[in-house]
Amino acid sequence: MKKIMCLLLAVIMAFGSMTVFAAEKGETSLKFRGVDVSSYFAEKNSGVVYRDFSGKALDDDGFFELLKNCGVNSVRVRIWNNPYDSDGNGYGGGNCDIENACKIGSVAAKHNISVFADFHLSDFWCDPEKQKVPKEWQNYSVSEKSDAVYNFVYTGLNKLIDSGAVVKMVQVGNEINNGMCGETDFANVCKLLKSGFSAVQAVDKNILRAVHFTNPEKNGYEWYAGQLDKNGVDYEVFASSYYPYWHGTTQNLTTQLSKVAEKYGKYVLAAETSYPFTSEDSDFFGNTVSGADSGMPYPVNAEGQTQAVSAVFDAVGNVGKKGLGVFYWEPAWITVGTNSYEENLAKWEKFGSGWESSFAGSYCDDGAKYFGGSSWDNQAMFDKNGNPLQSLNVFGNYADVKLGDVDLDGDVTVKDATLVQKDIVKLETLTDFQKKAADINSDGAISVTDATDIQKIVVNLK
Ligand code: CA
Numbered sequence: 071m072k073k074i075m076c077l078l079l080a081v082i083m084a085f086g087s088m089t090v091f092a093a094e095k096g097e098t099s100l101k102f103r104g105v106d107v108s109s110y111f112a113e114k115n116s117g118v119v120y121r122d123f124s125g126k127a128l129d130d131d132g133f134f135e136l137l138k139n140c141g142v143n144s145v146r147v148r149i150w151n152n153p154y155d156s157d158g159n160g161y162g163g164g165n166c167d168i169e170n171a172c173k174i175g176s177v178a179a180k181h182n183i184s185v186f187a188d189f190h191l192s193d194f195w196c197d198p199e200k201q202k203v204p205k206e207w208q209n210y211s212v213s214e215k216s217d218a219v220y221n222f223v224y225t226g227l228n229k230l231i232d233s234g235a236v237v238k239m240v241q242v243g244n245e246i247n248n249g250m251c252g253e254t255d256f257a258n259v260c261k262l263l264k265s266g267f268s269a270v271q272a273v274d275k276n277i278l279r280a281v282h283f284t285n286p287e288k289n290g291y292e293w294y295a296g297q298l299d300k301n302g303v304d305y306e307v308f309a310s311s312y313y314p315y316w317h318g319t320t321q322n323l324t325t326q327l328s329k330v331a332e333k334y335g336k337y338v339l340a341a342e343t344s345y346p347f348t349s350e351d352s353d354f355f356g357n358t359v360s361g362a363d364s365g366m367p368y369p370v371n372a373e374g375q376t377q378a379v380s381a382v383f384d385a386v387g388n389v390g391k392k393g394l395g396v397f398y399w400e401p402a403w404i405t406v407g408t409n410s411y412e413e414n415l416a417k418w419e420k421f422g423s424g425w426e427s428s429f430a431g432s433y434c435d436d437g438a439k440y441f442g443g444s445s446w447d448n449q450a451m452f453d454k455n456g457n458p459l460q461s462l463n464v465f466g467n468y469a470d471v472k473l474g475d476v477d478l479d480g481d482v483t484v485k486d487a488t489l490v491q492k493d494i495v496k497l498e499t500l501t502d503f504q505k506k507a508a509d510i511n512s513d514g515a516i517s518v519t520d521a522t523d524i525q526k527i528v529v530n531l532k
Contacts, residue, residue: 100386100387100393100394100396102144102395102396103141104142105142105145105401105465106147106188106397106400107402108146108148108163108400109166109402109403112162112165112170113164113404113406113423116406116420117406117407118423120452120456121458123458125457130177131181134177134180136462138478139478140458140464141469143182143184144397145175145183145184146188147171147185148171149167149168149226150192151190151222152167152204153167154167159427160421161194161430162426162430162441164422168226168229168230169229171230175187175233176234176235179236184236185235186238186341186397187227187240189222189240189241189242190243194434195426200434200435201243201246201248203252205433212261215252215262216261216262216265219262219266220265227240228273231274238277239280240278241279242263242267243259243263243266243282245311246259250262250263260302264302264303280305280308280309281294281298281307281309283309283311284317285311285317286323286327289322289326291310292326292329292333295333295334298334299334306337307394308338308339309340310327310338310339310340310341312342313342314345314381314382315363315367320382320384320385323386324389328390331393335392336392337393339386339395339396343382343396343399344449345375345379346361346370346374347371347375349362349448351448352454353407353414354411354414355411355424355425355442356445357448359449361448375451375459375464376460379398379464380467383396383467383468395468398451399446399449401449401451401452402452403444403447404447404453404456408454414443424442425443425444426438426440460502463501463502466501471506471507474508476500482528483528487522487524491521493508493516
């Protein structure tokens with residue numbers, strides 16, 4: 071023990087500061103508290119109404135303000151090259167082209183929410199089973215693809231930034247375990263990654279560059295990181311999908327990500343996670359997982375969602391200071407109607423609000439055999455009527471609170487005191503995160519005393 075103390079003293083003296091040797095484990099910034107809301111505008115176009123905690127209908131600004139008030143500070147948006155057939159009919163899954171990403175990014179920016187851009191480099195869904203090359207690039211050689219990837223990422227990023235979006239992070243490829251953009255040879259995948267990442271660098275050197283893999287339970291991340299290193303791929307973030315009912319324990323997630331963080335010095339991130347709040351399907355199209363499935367590790371309700379997401383935040387946080395954060399996948403992908411399959415189908419086809427439309431048949435591998443609605447409505451953080459679930463508050467648990475700053479704009483002003491008064495008379499409902507900021511006297515309740523204390527701060531009496 072004495073020897074250790076001497077060593078510690080030597081370290082302190084050598085660096086002159088306690089902060090230098092703060093424990094790496096357990097210390098984390100968890101900078102990103104995100105949601106993927108790629109399907110948002112397809113949902114809105116289909117007539118979906120989202121509400122706040124008091125039941126009030128929200129416009130686009132209101133929706134992103136609600137996300138912010140729940141502690142969300144980033145949105146992930148998937149970008150497909152051209153998710154339309156030759157007649158201009160959308161493939162579905164939100165018809166997520168670059169214009170959709172710009173619309174989301176620009177309104178998010180107004181509420182201090184940044185963008186994590188997810189370039190699939192395909193015209194539709196990408197995962198370990200599907201990595202189809204975009205239609206326009208189908209006869210390209212690897213080197214032609216490499217140029218095309220550079221141009222697509224460079225142009226897309228500039229469009230996003232021009233729209234007002236604040237892009238903090240970009241991933242090139244989505245769940246690329248078995249390939250990307252029609253390439254299955256990993257050396258070729260690396261060529262395309264390097265090309266995409268150099269486009270990101272050319273646009274803005276401050277944007278984090280991410281690779282994205284899945285299946286942490288297969289324990290292969292160290293191998294992938296080694297291959298990327300060997301092939302000279304320069305990037306900052308190694309991101310993983312983590313779905314608790316498929317991907318092993320959160321302890322193993324920490325172990326797998328730690329290996330990459332420690333050996334290769336990369337930041338790590340859970341780019342996708344989710345959990346069901348109900349077993350019920352609300353849109354007449356079956357769901358990917360049911361609460362009735364075996365092996366569900368948490369209760370299937372909103373509290374279970376909170377537990378599930380908290381466990382992922384903690385797992386990434388336990389990596390240490392390289393743990394960057396967590397993004398929840400599609401918390402707003404709810405039903406477009408509660409009357410009938412036929413009514414909903416018409417909307418899915420017209421607005422792309424289902425997971426796949428019949429028009430995707432000419433492009434996607436399943437020939438649009440299983441086209442239809444949302445397979446995710448029971449994993450949303452809104453109920454079938456658009457009311458937010460308590461689980462949406464989970465993000466605020468991982469954010470710093472500035473006491474008195476109830477509207478979370480960084481300053482304590484008279485507006486904050488007014489918000490507290492409105493909450494007391496039930497004209498507004500503060501989120502849990504806002505309540506933490508409002509509870510100046512820390513008595514666990516929001517009262518007139520808090521409102522008065524905030525006013526005192528404003529006039530410098532406190
Ligand atoms: Ca469904």
